[in-house]
Amino acid sequence: MFGAALKRVRQEDPEDVDSGEDDMRPPVARIVPEPAPEPDDADAPAESRIQKLRRRVKEWWAGPCPGRHPFKVRLHAWWEGLILPPPPPAVEADDRRASDPVLSHSEGAGDDDEKNREQWTQERVDVLESVFGGGALTPGGIPAIMQLVKPLGLDPTMSVLEFGAGIGGATRAMAEEFGAWITGIESSPVLVEIARLRAQMSGMQKKAPVLQESLESPEVRARYYNAIYARDVLYTVGKKDALLAILVQALRPRGQLTFIDYVAADDLALVSTEINDWKAREPVPVSLWTAERYRQALTVQKLDVRTIEDLSDEVMRDILAAWGNYLKTLDIKGFGVSSTNAGILMKEAELWVSRYNALHSGRLRAMRVYAMKK
Numbered sequence: 001m002f003g004a005a006l007k008r009v010r011q012e013d014p015e016d017v018d019s020g021e022d023d024m025r026p027p028v029a030r031i032v033p034e035p036a037p038e039p040d041d042a043d044a045p046a047e048s049r050i051q052k053l054r055r056r057v058k059e060w061w062a063g064p065c066p067g068r069h070p071f072k073v074r075l076h077a078w079w080e081g082l083i084l085p086p087p088p089p090a091v092e093a094d095d096r097r098a099s100d101p102v103l104s105h106s107e108g109a110g111d112d113d114e115k116n117r118e119q120w121t122q123e124r125v126d127v128l129e130s131v132f133g134g135g136a137l138t139p140g141g142i143p144a145i146m147q148l149v150k151p152l153g154l155d156p157t158m159s160v161l162e163f164g165a166g167i168g169g170a171t172r173a174m175a176e177e178f179g180a181w182i183t184g185i186e187s188s189p190v191l192v193e194i195a196r197l198r199a200q201m202s203g204m205q206k207k208a209p210v211l212q213e214s215l216e217s218p219e220v221r222a223r224y225y226n227a228i229y230a231r232d233v234l235y236t237v238g239k240k241d242a243l244l245a246i247l248v249q250a251l252r253p254r255g256q257l258t259f260i261d262y263v264a265a266d267d268l269a270l271v272s273t274e275i276n277d278w279k280a281r282e283p284v285p286v287s288l289w290t291a292e293r294y295r296q297a298l299t300v301q302k303l304d305v306r307t308i309e310d311l312s313d314e315v316m317r318d319i320l321a322a323w324g325n326y327l328k329t330l331d332i333k334g335f336g337v338s339s340t341n342a343g344i345l346m347k348e349a350e351l352w353v354s355r356y357n358a359l360h361s362g363r364l365r366a367m368r369v370y371a372m373k374k
Helices: 002-012 046-062 071-080 093-099 101-106 111-116 122-132 141-152 169-178 189-201 240-250 273-281 291-300 312-329 339-361
Strands: 159-163 181-186 210-212 225-231 251-264 303-310 364-373
Touching: 122 189, 122 312, 122 339, 141 169, 141 225, 141 251, 159 169, 159 240, 169 181, 169 189, 181 189, 189 210, 225 240, 240 251, 240 291, 251 291, 273 339, 273 364, 291 303, 291 364, 312 339, 312 364, 339 364
Parallel strands: 159 181, 159 225, 181 210, 225 251
Antiparallel strands: 251 364, 303 364
């Protein structure tokens, strides 16, 4: 159903994703009877189509018979919007609950416990790289970060800090492309270890290391960096004023700071249903500012704020393109997703649907900020 819903969203903006309707549909597995066609909702408001997509995701999780059909069968039915017939009672409920990767993932510890645990695993990284591209955990992949740093004018004489470097994909790409010395910092030990191994394999341990640091109060060298950049990480930082003071102190005179991050459209949006729905699905606590609050905070830190640009439409297109292309690659016969990754895949799909919905509602925005130290 994710693929079917993506097709309907593209009717609103045909340039969103580059594929025809037939190309998006996987081979029919012939595992369920063909249902009666749903009424055509092409003329329905765009937001109602997104809401329908979100409902389908929830229906997939609960399902009429959760855990009893094979995962690829349930995914196909969810994707196409089909209703699975009752399966034969071949597995006892207790055994099914223990063996079903999706149910085990969604019925684990409570939300509070989950948000306090390490959110990253190798399996989650594998899933997101398969969706967003090698080395990337966010929409647009490495090319989007290349575009972000373009105004920085990076060259081999510059020392640069990547805040929230993840697995170091962009860190290594920037060092290789521009010859600059890029240091990444990341709080997750899982991501840091993956970045370390990949830097070692590519011979970039010195040119593009990723170090483990708190993202709330990192220890960084004062007046050392020519530029600092970040993508989709500041919304997870609670004490932003203190963090911005640290980052500004790390900049040399005339140093540059640029980032893309999620912000609330205004103060009322902070308590909107769409944003609360998205925040509830995030594996880490979310702390949103408005774009104006960023402007004020950066001005207090004596930065010259040159650009605040709304990139929400571009980010939404990147989300749809990434998931649409990923769904095209699924082979329903072999499927290509391990049972361990199956639950992670569906949980990520639900997260990105809710994030897209918040962006589409206008309550959540994706902003690019560029500022220079005076």
